[in-house]
Amino acid sequence: MGILEFLKGAARQVVTGGKAYKAWVAVLxxxxxxxxxxxxxxxxxGLIATNxxxxxxWAFYIGNFxxxxxxxxxxxxxxxxxxxxxxxxxxEVVVLGELLxxxxxxxxxxxxxxxMGRPDRLTHIMPGPGNPNWPDSMLSxxxxxxxxxxxxxxxxxxxxxxxxxxxxxxxxxxxVPLVLFSIPAAVGIHTVTxxxxxxxxxxxxxxAGILAPKFIASAFCSGPAVMIIxxxxxxxxxxxxxxxxxxxxxxxxxxxxxxxxxFLLGAEIFKEYYSHTEHLLYTQYLWQGIGTHKALxxxxxxxxxxxxxxxxxxxxxxxxxxxxxxxxxxxxxxxxVYIEKGMxxxxxxxxxxxxxxxxxxxxxxxxxxxxVGVFGMGGLVFTTLVNxxxxxxxxTLRAKGASTVPMGAEATH
Amino acid sequence: MSQHDRxxxxxxxxxxxxAAAPPxxxxxxxxxxxxxxxxxxxxxxPDAVVEELQxxxxxxxxxxxxxEMLGKLEKKWSAEYGKDVKVxxxxxxxxxxxxxxxxxxxxxxxRRCVYACVKENNQSRKNPQIQWIRVxxxxxxxxxxLEHATPYYNPEKVPEPGHFYMPVQCQQCRHPPxxxxxxxxxxxxxxxxxxxxxxxxxxxxxCCTAACPYGARKFNxxxxxxxxxxxxxxxxxxxxRPRPMGVVEKCTFCLQRTRTGRYPACVEIxxxxxxxFGNLLDPESEIRQVMDRKRVFVFKExxxxxxxxxxxxxx
Numbered sequence: 001m002g003i004l005e006f007l008k009g010a011a012r013q014v015v016t017g018g019k020a021y022k023a024w025v026a027v028l029x030x031x032x033x034x035x036x037x038x039x040x041x042x043x044x045x046g047l048i049a050t051n052x053x054x055x056x057x058w059a060f061y062i063g064n065f066x067x068x069x070x071x072x073x074x075x076x077x078x079x080x081x082x083x084x085x086x087x088x089x090x091x092e093v094v095v096l097g098e099l100l101x102x103x104x105x106x107x108x109x110x111x112x113x114x115x116m117g118r119p120d121r122l123t124h125i126m127p128g129p130g131n132p133n134w135p136d137s138m139l140s141x142x143x144x145x146x147x148x149x150x151x152x153x154x155x156x157x158x159x160x161x162x163x164x165x166x167x168x169x170x171x172x173x174x175x176v177p178l179v180l181f182s183i184p185a186a187v188g189i190h191t192v193t194x195x196x197x198x199x200x201x202x203x204x205x206x207x208a209g210i211l212a213p214k215f216i217a218s219a220f221c222s223g224p225a226v227m228i229i230x231x232x233x234x235x236x237x238x239x240x241x242x243x244x245x246x247x248x249x250x251x252x253x254x255x256x257x258x259x260x261x262x263f264l265l266g267a268e269i270f271k272e273y274y275s276h277t278e279h280l281l282y283t284q285y286l287w288q289g290i291g292t293h294k295a296l297x298x299x300x301x302x303x304x305x306x307x308x309x310x311x312x313x314x315x316x317x318x319x320x321x322x323x324x325x326x327x328x329x330x331x332x333x334x335x336x337v338y339i340e341k342g343m344x345x346x347x348x349x350x351x352x353x354x355x356x357x358x359x360x361x362x363x364x365x366x367x368x369x370x371x372v373g374v375f376g377m378g379g380l381v382f383t384t385l386v387n388x389x390x391x392x393x394x395x396t397l398r399a400k401g402a403s404t405v406p407m408g409a410e411a412t413h
Numbered sequence: 414m415s416q417h418d419r420x421x422x423x424x425x426x427x428x429x430x431x432a433a434a435p436p437x438x439x440x441x442x443x444x445x446x447x448x449x450x451x452x453x454x455x456x457x458x459p460d461a462v463v464e465e466l467q468x469x470x471x472x473x474x475x476x477x478x479x480x481e482m483l484g485k486l487e488k489k490w491s492a493e494y495g496k497d498v499k500v501x502x503x504x505x506x507x508x509x510x511x512x513x514x515x516x517x518x519x520x521x522x523x524r525r526c527v528y529a530c531v532k533e534n535n536q537s538r539k540n541p542q543i544q545w546i547r548v549x550x551x552x553x554x555x556x557x558x559l560e561h562a563t564p565y566y567n568p569e570k571v572p573e574p575g576h577f578y579m580p581v582q583c584q585q586c587r588h589p590p591x592x593x594x595x596x597x598x599x600x601x602x603x604x605x606x607x608x609x610x611x612x613x614x615x616x617x618x619x620c621c622t623a624a625c626p627y628g629a630r631k632f633n634x635x636x637x638x639x640x641x642x643x644x645x646x647x648x649x650x651x652x653x654r655p656r657p658m659g660v661v662e663k664c665t666f667c668l669q670r671t672r673t674g675r676y677p678a679c680v681e682i683x684x685x686x687x688x689x690f691g692n693l694l695d696p697e698s699e700i701r702q703v704m705d706r707k708r709v710f711v712f713k714e715x716x717x718x719x720x721x722x723x724x725x726x727x728x
Binding site for chain 1: 465466470473540541547549558559560561562563564581590593594595596597598599614615616617618619620622623624625626627628630631632633634635636657658659660661716
């Protein structure tokens with residue numbers, strides 16, 4: 001009975017909003033329409049609508065997937081201090097971090113789906129109707145942990161919001177163990193995704209032990225970068241209060257993460273260039289190009305420049321306390337990691353291919369359209385969830401007769 | 414067999430479960446509902462989608478179900494290609510472990526093997542063009558070096574001075590990296606050494622193409638184009654039968670031929686006798702003769718895939 005009422009209230013709230021909210025939702029829906037048009041084309045004619053071929057069999061879609069797993073994993077960055085160390089200012093925004101994880105995971109799973117040659121056979125990977133290849137296949141593990149992590153975040157967020165909606169505090173015995181579990185789970189989803197690549201001896205560029213730590217380090221840069229921007233937008237456009245202190249703390253953590261990420265990158269580059277084996281080719285393709293094949297080179301250097309500049313901004317207290325430089329830094333980190341972990345990871349892994357052929361990949365129009373659609377969908381998921389969550393947290397959206405004390409205030413009793 | 418072609422969903426489900434537990438109403442409703450949703454999204458015929466959802470892994474199918482499935486495919490393709498298409502599912506022969514030998518000093522790079530393979534194995538001719546054998550032209554000066562190899566050589570006459578040729582196809586590894594990464598067990602190694610793919614179970618994720626060190630696995634990026642006149646009607650379910658769009662395929666040592674004692678098409682066509690084939694467990698076989706008298710090596714031995722495909726220099 002209570003749940004039904006909660007769902008009805010939430011559904012009403014999804015379509016409730018000012019002009020700006022409705023315009024933003026319209027933009028996101030428009031993006032999804034573009035994506036659907038692109039996908040319809042791909043569905044009809046097959047993946048030949050992309051620029052992937054037998055030489056480069058994974059590309060833009062899988063690159064986006066990998067990047068977004070990092071964004072989803074970074075929700076843990078807020079969970080750790082908020083729940084383990086009881087840092088008051090961050091606790092208020094944990095729910096938002098988890099909502100971001102939910103929307104990032106939705107996008108991850110969709111990017112895998114659009115990359116599949118036979119999405120109609122999706123059930124084959126599910127235990128029960130299908131035949132998942134455990135424990136051998138990293139992709140079957142990845143499908144499992146991503147879905148588990150999605151469930152975990154959904155359960156925690158829905159519970160907290162449902163209780164708040166009824167004017168109650170969340171059940172500690174229920175939430176705390178789940179949240180503690182979500183910390184290794186977040187590291188887990190990204191590690192398994194790294195192992196998907198690192199386990200392939202056929203691709204020397206990926207076949208390195210450093211890959212999983214590097215994934216984690218860069219995830220702790222890109223995820224929080226999104227959140228820093230979102231938090232500022234949210235406190236301007238909604239009633240929610242996010243203290244400067246919380247944003248500063250996140251920025252500081254990002255500086256350390258970026259340092260570690262750049263250090264690991266340097267270690268890899270040294271190893272490749274100094275030992276100068278036949279495996280150098282892939283690194284060379286990314287940073288220098290091979291002969292006339294230089295498609296990725298400008299992106300690689302642009303990405304490095306973004307990451308280094310952002311690191312310098314975030315590591316100086318003055319840089320992260322100034323809102324302009326902080327925001328520039330967040331955008332730079334996002335762009336840097338997006339290139340590094342998307343195209344910069346996937347394409348050099350497959351160029352040259354296993355028989356030495358160089359096929360220069362660039363995304364096709366269809367791939368761009370589908371990607372725009374998936375990001376539109378993720379944006380819509382996040383926007384509507386936030387639009388429901390914020391008034392509940394603020395005490396303005398409550399069950400009839402429930403207490404209207406804001407969530408944060410209750411927690412500080 | 415043929416009357417089962419368009420069985421309605423309910424009968425189909427009941428039949429498949431005769432030996433096992435009866436299908437519950439709930440199971441049926443769940444599958445039907447899921448089918449309807451997918452059909453609505455995809456614009457497919459609901460029948461086809463529900464059938465796809467009801468499909469089980471090959472190893473879970475009873476003999477009767479297998480026969481029924483093969484019969485349906487025979488009927489479908491016979492109608493589509495206008496000839497009497499046979500779809501077998503020949504098991505590996507006991508006491509047989511196949512291996513292949515390729516004499517690099519004889520190969521002249523004429524690519525007759527490539528085209529014989531395409532013909533025998535019903536590969537898509539164009540858009541997408543699929544070829545299971547890739548012949549690499551290499552510089553004699555550099556030896557086997559992929560960095561200096563190219564499959565795109567088109568002189569009037571082969572071999573060209575200063576070059577030698579190295580055909581590459583599925584190496585039927587003893588430790589196949591491709592089967593390990595498959596998330597749905599759609600590909601596996603058979604007791605006779607051949608790595609096979611169930612094209613009707615493959616989800617097209619392309620983990621195997623990423624994992625294969627030999628570029629042996631090819632993806633159907635579009636609906637395969639197989640002209641009816643050129644279609645080879647003698648097929649095997651795990652071998653050369655027509656493939657659907659969106660799945661991976663590769664060399665199977667022509668299992669539809671070799672499991673009945675014949676040579677693979679590429680061995681038969683080779684004009685210089687560079688290709689050898691046989692049963693490793695038979696001391697008199699051609700491949701054992703090669704291994705006894707010549708010195709063989711395997712491609713990318715450092716990856717420990719242990720191919721059942723050996724290269725050698727006979728002269």
